[in-house]
Amino acid sequence: MSDKQITVTSPLLPPLDEFFSYLEDIWDKKWLTNNGYYHQELERALCEYLKVPYISLFTNGTLPLICALQALRISGEVITTPYSFVATTHSLWWNGIKPVFVDIDPQTCNIDPDKIEAAITPKTTAIMPVHVYGKPCNTEKIQEIADKYGLKVIYDAAHAFGVEVGGKSIIDAGDMSTLSFHATKVYNTIEGGALVCHDEKTKQRIDYLKNFGFADETTVVAPGINGKMDEIRAAYGILNLKYVDRAIEARHQIAIRYRRELRNVSGISFMEDMPGVKHNYSYFPIFVNAEQYGMTRDELYFKMREANVFGRRYFYPLISEFSTYRGLSSANPENLPNAYRMANSVICLPMHHALSKDEVGRVIEQVKK
Numbered sequence: 552m553s554d555k556q557i558t559v560t561s562p563l564l565p566p567l568d569e570f571f572s573y574l575e576d577i578w579d580k581k582w583l584t585n586n587g588y589y590h591q592e593l594e595r596a597l598c599e600y601l602k603v604p605y606i607s608l609f610t611n612g613t614l615p616l617i618c619a620l621q622a623l624r625i626s627g628e629v630i631t632t633p634y635s636f637v638a639t640t641h642s643l644w645w646n647g648i649k650p651v652f653v654d655i656d657p658q659t660c661n662i663d664p665d666k667i668e669a670a671i672t673p674k675t676t677a678i679m680p681v682h683v684y685g686k687p688c689n690t691e692k693i694q695e696i697a698d699k700y701g702l703k704v705i706y707d708a709a710h711a712f713g714v715e716v717g718g719k720s721i722i723d724a725g726d727m728s729t730l731s732f733h734a735t736k737v738y739n740t741i742e743g744g745a746l747v748c749h750d751e752k753t754k755q756r757i758d759y760l761k762n763f764g765f766a767d768e769t770t771v772v773a774p775g776i777n778g779k780m781d782e783i784r785a786a787y788g789i790l791n792l793k794y795v796d797r798a799i800e801a802r803h804q805i806a807i808r809y810r811r812e813l814r815n816v817s818g819i820s821f822m823e824d825m826p827g828v829k830h831n832y833s834y835f836p837i838f839v840n841a842e843q844y845g846m847t848r849d850e851l852y853f854k855m856r857e858a859n860v861f862g863r864r865y866f867y868p869l870i871s872e873f874s875t876y877r878g879l880s881s882a883n884p885e886n887l888p889n890a891y892r893m894a895n896s897v898i899c900l901p902m903h904h905a906l907s908k909d910e911v912g913r914v915i916e917q918v919k920k
């Protein structure tokens with residue numbers, strides 16, 4: 552079969568001819584990085600789009616995690632989820648912090664708030680949850696626990712661009728939230744990311760941290776890093792922001808069709824929209840019950856690949872299984888039964904703005920037969 556390859560994602564690219572005029576302007580201005588015109592403009596535009604007061608742009612989505620931990624002076628132990636992209640836990644490791652894994656809620660794949668308290672020790676200083684697949688965590692319950700024990704909360708919101716609960720931005724929750732604008736995400740600046748906070752002083756500190764700690768020409772206030780976004784990607788980001796709503800709506804239509812056509816496939820389950828939530832349809836995970844479906848997850852995954860349909864086993868393996876982390880006592884599989892069950896049954900189906908009706912049909916056909 553020579554059907555065209557269907558990939559799990561495809562980057563949202565702004566029209567090239569529109570981008571040229573931005574490039575010409577940058578060439579004219581000869582200001583390429585260090586809080587330039589487009590950098591400031593994109594921070595403003597994102598604050599408005601995402602309904603948050605303060606955003607600091609970064610050159611990727613991992614440095615804001617690392618810098619959030621620095622800015623809040625987190626140390627000791629941090630409670631987090633094994634069901635995420637490795638960058639979540641790596642950011643703790645880079646700060647010399649011990650990750651403590653807590654199991655997930657199988658309904659949402661997010662950290663189970665009811666299991667957090669049992670993992671708190673005198674060394675615990677923060678909780679780092681992830682809004683997995685853009686599905687909002689139970690931020691109220693997590694905040695209650697954090698307040699009770701005096702813990703900070705940093706959300707890895709890399710999947711949650713534009714997600715709102717009751718009209719309120721999800722990335723406004725906790726002490727800070729981080730975003731990724733990597734090429735594979737709903738909204739991209741090729742590589743890029745951001746850190747969201749609630750007050751000007753914190754934003755100032757973050758801006759110092761991402762620029763080597765420079766407060767002015769001759770003053771270095773902290774051991775900062777270089778996390779700055781350049782003008783070219785900031786301009787690209789301003790342009791892409793104009794197209795992201797359309798892209799999310801295209802994803803929404805695909806999610807509606809996947810759900811309609813896969814609803815009665817025995818052994819296949821998926822997540823529904825949550826009441827009062829504006830979703831971004833960043834991923835479409837399905838979960839394979841091998842006994843009912845008559846095939847294991849991996850059998851289906853490789854069968855799809857043979858037909859040139861590339862899903863992704865996302866998140867498999869769990870972060871807690873990687874060599875850096877598997878020696879931790881909280882990485883014991885007995886501590887993480889739901890995370891293991893979901894990681895061993897998940898396939899994220901192809902999901903992006905540019906999938907054609909035929910291509911969506913081919914994906915559905917693979918899962919159905």
Ligand SMILES: *Cc1c(COP(=O)(O)O)cnc(C)c1O
Nearest residue numbers: 611612613636638709731732733
């Ligand atoms: C993509 C992603 C990141 C890291 O983002 P980069 O921009 O690739 O550095 C962090 N956490 C999660 C959950 C992600 O999906």
